[in-house]
Amino acid sequence: MRVFLIGMMGSGKSTIGRILSSVLDKKFIDMDSEIERAKGMSISEIFEKEGEKEFRRLEKNLLKELVRSDEIVVSTGGGVILDNENRQTLKGENSIYLRLPPADLYRRVSVKGRPLLREGKESIFRIWEERRELYEQFPSVETSSQTQWETVAAISMKIAAGERKTLNSSSHPVSISPGGFKSIGRMPNTVVSKRVQRIFSEWIPSSAFSIDDGEEAKGFHTLFQIYEYLMDRGVSRSDMVVGAGGGTVTDLVGFASSTFKRGVPITLYPTTLLAQVDASIGGKNGLNFEGCKNVVGNFYMPYETIIDPVVTLSMDEGRFEEGLVEAFKIFLITGRWYENFKSRCRDLKNRNLRALSEMLEEAVRQKDRIVAIDTRETGMRRILNLGHTLGHLYEPLAGVSHGMAVAWGLEREMHYFANLGLIDEEMYREVSETLSEIVGLDFPQLPVEDALRLLRNDKKATTSESMEIEIPLVRKPGSFEFAKVRLDDLLAVVV
Numbered sequence: 200m201r202v203f204l205i206g207m208m209g210s211g212k213s214t215i216g217r218i219l220s221s222v223l224d225k226k227f228i229d230m231d232s233e234i235e236r237a238k239g240m241s242i243s244e245i246f247e248k249e250g251e252k253e254f255r256r257l258e259k260n261l262l263k264e265l266v267r268s269d270e271i272v273v274s275t276g277g278g279v280i281l282d283n284e285n286r287q288t289l290k291g292e293n294s295i296y297l298r299l300p301p302a303d304l305y306r307r308v309s310v311k312g313r314p315l316l317r318e319g320k321e322s323i324f325r326i327w328e329e330r331r332e333l334y335e336q337f338p339s340v341e342t343s344s345q346t347q348w349e350t351v352a353a354i355s356m357k358i359a360a361g362e363r364k365t366l367n368s369s370s371h372p373v374s375i376s377p378g379g380f381k382s383i384g385r386m387p388n389t390v391v392s393k394r395v396q397r398i399f400s401e402w403i404p405s406s407a408f409s410i411d412d413g414e415e416a417k418g419f420h421t422l423f424q425i426y427e428y429l430m431d432r433g434v435s436r437s438d439m440v441v442g443a444g445g446g447t448v449t450d451l452v453g454f455a456s457s458t459f460k461r462g463v464p465i466t467l468y469p470t471t472l473l474a475q476v477d478a479s480i481g482g483k484n485g486l487n488f489e490g491c492k493n494v495v496g497n498f499y500m501p502y503e504t505i506i507d508p509v510v511t512l513s514m515d516e517g518r519f520e521e522g523l524v525e526a527f528k529i530f531l532i533t534g535r536w537y538e539n540f541k542s543r544c545r546d547l548k549n550r551n552l553r554a555l556s557e558m559l560e561e562a563v564r565q566k567d568r569i570v571a572i573d574t575r576e577t578g579m580r581r582i583l584n585l586g587h588t589l590g591h592l593y594e595p596l597a598g599v600s601h602g603m604a605v606a607w608g609l610e611r612e613m614h615y616f617a618n619l620g621l622i623d624e625e626m627y628r629e630v631s632e633t634l635s636e637i638v639g640l641d642f643p644q645l646p647v648e649d650a651l652r653l654l655r656n657d658k659k660a661t662t663s664e665s666m667e668i669e670i671p672l673v674r675k676p677g678s679f680e681f682a683k684v685r686l687d688d689l690l691a692v693v694v
Contacts, residue, residue, distance in 0.1 A: 200225070201265070202272045202358060203289055205280055205337060206297035207327055208315070209308035211350070212274040215297065215342075218351050220272040221549050222512060229274045230261055237261075246314035259285055266292060277326075278315075280333045289337070293358045296339040297350070301327040303343050348550075349398050352513035355552070356380065356399065359509050366563060369571030370481060371500040375560055377552065380507040383443055383468055388434050390425055390452045392444030395470050398513050403443070406432075410448065414594075414601070417447045417487045425455040429463070439464050439502065445471035446478035446601065450493070453484035457499030464502040470510040472522020472555075473602045476529065476562040479504045481570035481580075491656050492591050492601075498575055506563065508555045520638045521602020523547055526562040527633060528609060532582055533569075534677020536561040544636055582679050585671040586612060589693055592653050596645045606634050607642040611692045616672055618692075621682070626675055647694045654686050 202219065204212040213229050220227035231242055234257050238245055245254050258276055262285055265273055279285050299307075301324045308323060310316040315326060340353045359378025366373045381402045383389060389407040396409045408428040410421050434440060440463050442452030449467050456465035469479035482500035485493030511519060523544075530537040536558070540547070546554040566583070573580035590608025594601055610631050617627035634640060657668060668689065672682040 200358070201269060201292050202354075203265075203275055203292050203294040204273065204297060204354075205275050205289065205294055205334065206277065207299065207301075207304050207323070207330070207334075208277040208313060209304045209323075210277075210297040210299045211342060211347070212297055215347060215350055215354070216272050216274040218347060219354060222351060222355065222552055223272065224551060224553055225270045225272050227272050227274070228265065230258065230265075230279070231274075231276050233261060234258065241312065243312055243314045251314075255282065262288060278330070280330065280336075286333065286336065294337050295354050295357060296334045296337040298334070298339045298341050299343050345398065346513075346515070348515070348519075349513045352509060352511075353398060353401075355509045355512055356402070359507075364560070366560065366567070368563075368567045370567050370574060372503040373480065373506065373563055373567065374503070375506045375508070375556060375563070377507060377509050377556065379505050380443075380468055380470070380510050382505070383441065386439065386441040386466065388429065388432055388438060389441040389443060390428065390448065390455075391442075392448050392470070395444050395510070399510065407443075410444075410451070412445070413447060414487060414492075417451060417485075419486065419488075421451055422455055422486060425452060426459060429455070429459050434459070434463060436460050436463055439466055441466050441468065443468040443470060444474070445469070446474040449474050449478045450483075450485050450496070453482070453499055453501065454486060454496060457484060457497055462499070465499075467501045467504045468510075469504065469506060471514060472511045472519055473525050474522075475506045475508075475511065475559060476522055476566065477525045477583075479506070480563055480566045482574070483576070490595055491653065492594060494656070500574075506559060508552055508559055511555065512550050512552075517638070518600065518602070519550065520548065521600060521606070523637050524602055524606040524609070524634065526558055527637065528585055528605070529562050529565050529583075531630065531673055531676055532585060532671075532679055533565045534675075535565055537676040541633060544633070548637070581669075581681065582671045582673075585609060585673060585679075588612065588654075588657060588668065588670045589689070591657065592645055592650045592693060593642065595653070596649055597643055603638060606638045607640065610634050610640055611642070612670065613673075615684075615689060615692045616682070621672060622674055642693070645693045647690065650690055650694055651686060654690065 204216050206212055217227050304323050316322050342350050363374050363376035384402050389404055391407045391409050392412045393409045394412045396403055410416055440456045442448050456463045467479045469475045482498050485496030488494045527540055530540050543554050569580055586605045586609030589611045590605040593607045594604035613627050613630050616622040666686045667683050669681050669683045673679045
């Protein structure tokens with residue numbers, strides 16, 4: 200595969216190209232840099248000493264060489280599309296135009312090293328207008344309102360054509376498909392998060408209903424909005440409802456589908472890494488109420504869950520890593536892929552699609568295996584609550600996201616058991632260091648009374664009046680049990 204990024208100077212082709220090459224496991228080539236290296240002089244010097252015509256000849260010859268190569272991501276020069284033969288060549292490739300308004304380009308660029316701007320930065324408005332129709336002959340990605348990672352995700356989605364792999368799931372059908380998110384366009388009754396709609400609007404049906412992102416939306420007010428949407432569309436029990444977004448969306452839409460007309464089939468397109476390895480697998484749905492997370496909920500298996508690793512590329516720094524925490528937790532519990540995770544942690548943090556796809560496949564298999572044994576969470580499935588007991592305190596009281604809260608909760612729970620001598624000190628340090636590498640560990644002290652109230656309302660509390668709670672204990676990778684602990688003893692590690 201070859202990918203060519205085209206666009207005006209200052210549109211970010213080189214920056215995006217380097218990130219994209221790491222994601223796709225391909226060599227990055229900057230055409231301007233290659234020409235400078237071959238000639239032994241800068242682009243400005245070539246223009247000054249040999250003229251623009253000679254530069255365009257060198258550029259054209261280099262492009263002809265590059266299309267005979269493979270496994271490359273190329274940042275082209277801004278004027279490569281001026282030549283008709285170049286345009287025809289690029290139209291036969293995976294060529295993406297990074298579209299940015301001229302006012303944004305003006306703010307970004309410097310005249311230094313740009314011979315076409317020697318008369319001043321204002322020239323960029325004229326150049327943009329002269330080239331606009333040529334650029335618009337190519338598929339484009341609007342970059343003005345997107346982060347670098349959102350741009351990389353949109354480009355990767357355009358070129359993704361991976362095979363769909365259906366896992367041999369016991370609880371409900373799950374498939375992993377790079378680019379599989381694009382099939383959502385055929386789904387009429389879709390509820391999608393506003394952020395996902397903004398980034399991937401090209402593939403989302405116009406009839407989709409968008410909801411707010413984040414935990415604030417995960418309540419009855421949004422649930423009733425979804426009911427109204429389904430009513431307005433006349434959704435029947437023979438129709439399909441679709442939920443596309445992170446765990447908030449999959450939980451909310453899953454609950455809405457399970458209760459609307461006593462049950463409507465649902466297909467999930469989880470778009471965050473955390474939702475892909477956790478919330479979208481196993482049919483758990485929940486709403487927050489009175490400050491307690493998931494205190495209202497049920498079990499309702501989806502018709503299918505379609506996991507596309509490409510959409511996770513769009514996630515903000517920090518939020519992406521929270522999904523890695525959840526995957527690491529699963530591998531710690533099962534012992535499977537545990538060493539692989541530690542050795543490939545750098546690739547995973549860099550969002551390498553090959554490593555992500557392999558990790559997702561194994562994480563989903565292991566979670567599904569646990570879910571299939573205990574679909575109602577009355578026995579073995581409770582082990583997946585590892586880190587969640589204390590995590591559910593950090594989330595509302597420290598105001599952090601679910602994934603970060605679970606990371607902190609997992610570390611503190613392991614610390615608690617290590618202090619009791621139930622976990623080897625070396626094992627605790629290994630887990631703590633891995634979590635620190637993924638997200639960092641800078642947890643605050645929590646207020647005692649608020650933390651105690653939340654703990655006593657935890658679903659795992661043995662009785663409503665009890666001062667005990669049963670939580671997961673992992674002694675080493677693949678070896679786990681459940682331990683009853685006193686609430687005041689457990690609180691001591693977080694207050």
